[in-house]
Amino acid sequence: MWNKKNLYTGISLILFIIFIYWADNNLDPYKMRILILCGIYVILALSLNLVNGFTGLFSLGTAGFMAVGAYTCALLTMSPEMKEMAFFLEPLIWPLNQIQIPFLPALIISGLVSAVIGFLIAFPVLRLKGDYLAIATLGFSEILRVVIINAQSITNGALGLKGIPKYTTVYWSWGLALLTIYLMVNLINSSYGRALRAIREDETAAQVMGINLFYHKITAFTISAFLAGIGGALQGNLIRTVDPTMYVFQLTFQILLIVVLGGIGSITGSVIAAVIITVLMEALRVVESPMTIGPLHIPGISGMRMVVFSLLLMVVILFYQQGFMGQREFSWDWLSRKGRDNEQTIGS
Amino acid sequence: MNKLLEVEDISIKFGGLTAVQNFSLDLKPGEIVGLIGPNGAGKTTVFNIITGIYKPTSGKIFFKGEDITFLRPDQITKMGIARTFQNIRLFTNLPVIENVLVGQHLRLKSSWFNASFNTRSYRKEEKEMRERAFKLLEDVGLYEMRNEKAGSLPYGQQRRLEIARALATNPELVLLDEPAAGMSPQESQELMEFIREIRERFKVTIFMIEHHMRVVMGICERIKVIDHGVTIAHGTPNEIQNNDRVIEAYLGVDLNA
Amino acid sequence: MNFQLFLQNLANGISLGSLYALIAIGYTMVYGILRFINFAHGEIIMLATYFVYFGILIFSMPWWLAFIFSIILTSLLGMGIEKVAYKPLRDSPRISILISAIGVSFLIQNLSLVIFGGRPKAFCQPSIFTKMVTFGNVKITSITFITPIIAGILLYFVTYLVNNTKTGMAMRATAKDFDTAKLMGIDIDKIISLTFTLGSALAAVGGIMWGLRYPQIHPFIGTMPGLKCFIAAVVGGIGNIPGAVLGGFMLGIMEIMLVAFLPGLTGYRDAFAFVLLIIILLVRPTGILGEKIAEKV
Incomplete structure (x- = not known):
């Protein structure tokens, strides 16, 4: 049975890789871009779900960590000439103005810088719970943004960075998304994952069971910041420009929407919802752009997409709190309908 | 080592209220000791202090000779003390x-x-x-x-599972907070058997809070009685049953319930 | 910096602080009863300014009538939000209600963007609020001292209501314990609804004052004051009305002084509130006037 499942997973994986390869060769750049964004949002949603869903820490700092990742990766991958052109108000400090490194190490460093900042932020804020934690992480995200606006000689301030090399391909985004899914599934099914869920269920009981709350929370938070940094970096090197207005609370809101829609505490849900929301985000662009139907000219209505998304979030949370998946996960047993009777249901 | 746990003179104050006053206790390996007292006497508070959830205002606690007074709950559990809760706190989902x-x-x-x-x-x-x-x-x-x-x-x-979960931490001392609460006489009889059994099988020492007098008198080798945070009696089940101060504290409560 | 300039800044700080205090009370009352952050409070502030704008533009109301119209409409709106978005979730995990609040906030913001458009509009400026007044050497606009006066009157009114009336007692009881309050015959739905209405009315007054002070309105003006006033409420001790007032004044005065004395940090003005929040939460998580609540195990 176990081997059969591995076989199914292997076949699906190969089919998916074939699909990606086919897409890369046949889809137009616009559709490819959406596909790439889907992979990025999968990573971001899993990052947020790790803390919000599995550990029960309501964090709203994703946008801030994405900004850190995106700026770090942009500064590491842009050519010195591009940097000199971008920083015309105030030159970029040494040694950043000289450095240019390949994408992979830049990505890893972006994740690490974001993780370090996440770790430092976690120290004070993880003493807080519930709403307080939410507002404090949101606050940190805003502070990071204000710092980015003001640290002209590192971030180019409000002007942002332009001309970032477009390194993010579908292989990068989905390759890393699949790796993230794999690691997250393992982690969540491991003893550490159980400890995190125990903390979510009942902190006091978890602590009395010998779980060091602070250590586990801060590790989850740091991993989440790492992933958000990677996601931000991938996004920055896809759209080729970053500026402080991109990293407002609205960005965190979109990822929160994915997590809630998919099911708070479900990896499968996050993956499905990430794809749906990303596609929807692009599909609904239509309602925001000007349209001419026959003699009728409708000007573009900006904000309409967010109206739809906020309504969607409210409907889910008011009428369908479980989202798509609740806390359940996909398993091949669904196909054979044997789930409960199976010895290895949990963790397989 | 002939003392597993030594609680020396602990007191705790919440604001102006002294919830527990000068509580002391020695546990020898393998004992089953009971802690009884009327509602609000401070029994669970004693458990919370031993397991590190509350820090005592004064006094010290030693486990296997080591000072654990100011350790975190998880550190204390790691050293070998596990517990259950009065209002079962399983990870229900x-x-x-x-x-x-x-x-x-x-x-x-x-x-x-x-x-x-x-x-x-x-x-x-x-x-x-x-x-x-x-x-x-x-x-x-x-x-x-x-x-x-x-x-x-x-x-x-659920009660059994909570005890099993506590045993999973591989403890030497298990604190049970009202394990028989809400059980029928038949069930509490089974519970007594169960507690004796786990002591034998897992080689643990048991310190328990209990209201069911039949359970307490049935399995505890020693009993401590507290009222309003103060220890009012200490002895074998027989001595406790005939202690005037205990009867007074429980006035209105049928000791044979 | 001379003393006169200091006084000028102080007056300005007090004025801004009283504005923060007014809005912070709305947060603190709602938090006190329902234990969640009403994320949509900032949007309520924003809508209040638009109601004034449209009251004058469409119904040609005189400014004072437009103010009253806006306060009434905003109060009803606050009541409506509670009914639709929060009441159904009262028995759900608190995180759900917080998410719902975030949803409402974004919905109002973006619906406003769709309906009112993104272009800033000019808020009315009746001359009585813009006159320059001289106190000794200190020259200030009249809105600067009218704000604290109105805030003071409303604070007195709210404190009286909460502490000395039967309704206030019911509010305090509901804040302490839903179930017990219910057993005592308190209609908690009504009390919660009333709390939202009152909090929104105060937010409306705050919003109008805000509009008079910064007379450019657009769909996003509510966000920053909303967050800052929440911070003021937390700093003072959330759930505690005098605390909200104290926090509001502290934040207002400190913010103005920061800009006045350290102009180099002007860019960081909006981050300052969050820094203050994090410091307070670390040093005294329950806020300056908040009570410590021991967790029952």
Whole structure:
């Protein structure tokens, strides 16, 4: 049975890789871009779900960590000439103005810088719970943004960075998304994952069971910041420009929407919802752009997409709190309908 | 070592209220000791101090000769003290088996890295943990329910599971907070058997709070009585039953209930 | 910096602080009863300014009538939000209600963007609020001292209501314990609804004052004051009305002084509130006047 499942997973994986390869060769750049964004949002949603869903820490700092990742990766991958052109108000400090490194190490460093900042932020804020934690992480995200606006000689301030090399391909985004899914599934099914869920269920009981709350929370938070940094970096090197207005609370809101829609505490849900929301985000662009139907000219209505998304979030949370998946996960047993009777249901 | 736990003169104040005053206790390995007293006497507070949830205002606690007074609850559990709660605090949305597995997490050797990559060494450790958990669930008679959500078990089984979860941490001392609360006479009879059994099988010392006098008198070798945070009696079940101050404190409560 | 300039800044700080205090009370009352952050409070402030704008533009109301119209409409709106978005979730985990609040906030913001458009509009400026007044050497606009006066009157009114009336007693009882309050015959739905209405009315007054002070309105003006006033409420001790007032004044005065004395940090002005929040939460998580609540195990 176990081997059969591995076989199914292997076949699906190969089919998916074939699909990606086919897409890369046949889809137009616009559709490819959406596909790439889907992979990025999968990573971001899993990052947020790790803390919000599995550990029960309501964090709203994703946008801030994405900004850190995106700026770090942009500064590491842009050519010195591009940097000199971008920083015309105030030159970029040494040694950043000289450095240019390949994408992979830049990505890893972006994740690490974001993780370090996440770790430092976690120290004070993880003493807080519930709403307080939410507002404090949101606050940190805003502070990071204000710092980015003001640290002209590192971030180019409000002007942002332009001309970032477009390194993010579908292989990068989905390759890393699949790796993230794999690691997250393992982690969540491991003893550490159980400890995190125990903390979510009942902190006091978890602590009395010998779980060091602070250590586990801060590790989850740091991993989440790492992933958000990677996601931000991938996004920055896809759209080729970053500026402080991109990293407002609205960005965190979109990822929160994915997590809630998919099911708070479900990896499968996050993956499905990430794809749906990303596609929807692009599909609904239509309602925001000007349209001419026959003699009728409708000007573009900006904000309409967010109206739809906020309504969607409210409907889910008011009428369908479980989202798509609740806390359940996909398993091949669904196909054979044997789930409960199976010895290895949990963790397989 | 002939003293497992020594509680020396602990007191705790919440604002102006002294919830526990000069409480002392010695536990020898293998004993079953009871803590009784009327509602609001401060019994659970004593448990909370021993397990590190509250820090005492004064006094000291030693476990196996080491000062544990100001350790965190998880550190204390790691040293070998486990407990249950008066108002059962299981991880209700997690399956029975996971509740027990969580109890073993504190002995885990693998790193986050090994767990995330599901390395061979992690798989081996996970397998051992599962085997121990299965064994433990068999011992307490919950093996059949291992995949049910903990919250869906009947009340009596939830109590058992909470004890099993405490035992999973591999403790030397188990604190049971009203294990027989809400049980029928038949069930509490079974519980007494169960508690004796786990003492033998797991070689643990038991310190328990209990209101069911039949249970307390039936299995405890020594009993401490507190009222309004003050220790008013201490002795064998027989001595306690005939103690005037105890009867006074319990006035209106039928000792043979 | 001379003393005169200091006084000028102080007056300005007090004025801004009283504005923060007014809005912070709305947060603190709602938090006190329902234990969650009403994320949509900032949007309520924003809508209040638009109601004034449209009251004058469409119904040609005189400014004072437009103010009253806006306060009434905003109060009803606050009541409506509670009914639709929060009441159904009262028994759900607190995280759900917080998510719902975030949803409402974004919905109002973006619906406003769709309906009112993104272009800033000019808020009315009746001359009585813009006159320059001289106190000794200190020259200030009249809105600077009218704000604290109105805030003071409303604070007195709210404190009286909460502490000395039967309704206030019911509010305090509901804040302490839903179930017990219910057993005592308190209609908690009504009390919660009333709390939202009152909090929104105060937010409306705050919003109008805000509009008079910064007379450019657009769909996003509510966000920053909303967050800052929540911070003021937390700093003072959330759930505690005098605390909200104290926090509001502290934040207002400190913010103005920061800009006045350290102009180099002007860019960081909006981050300052969050820094203050994090410091307070670390040093005294329950806020300056908040009570410590021991967790029952």
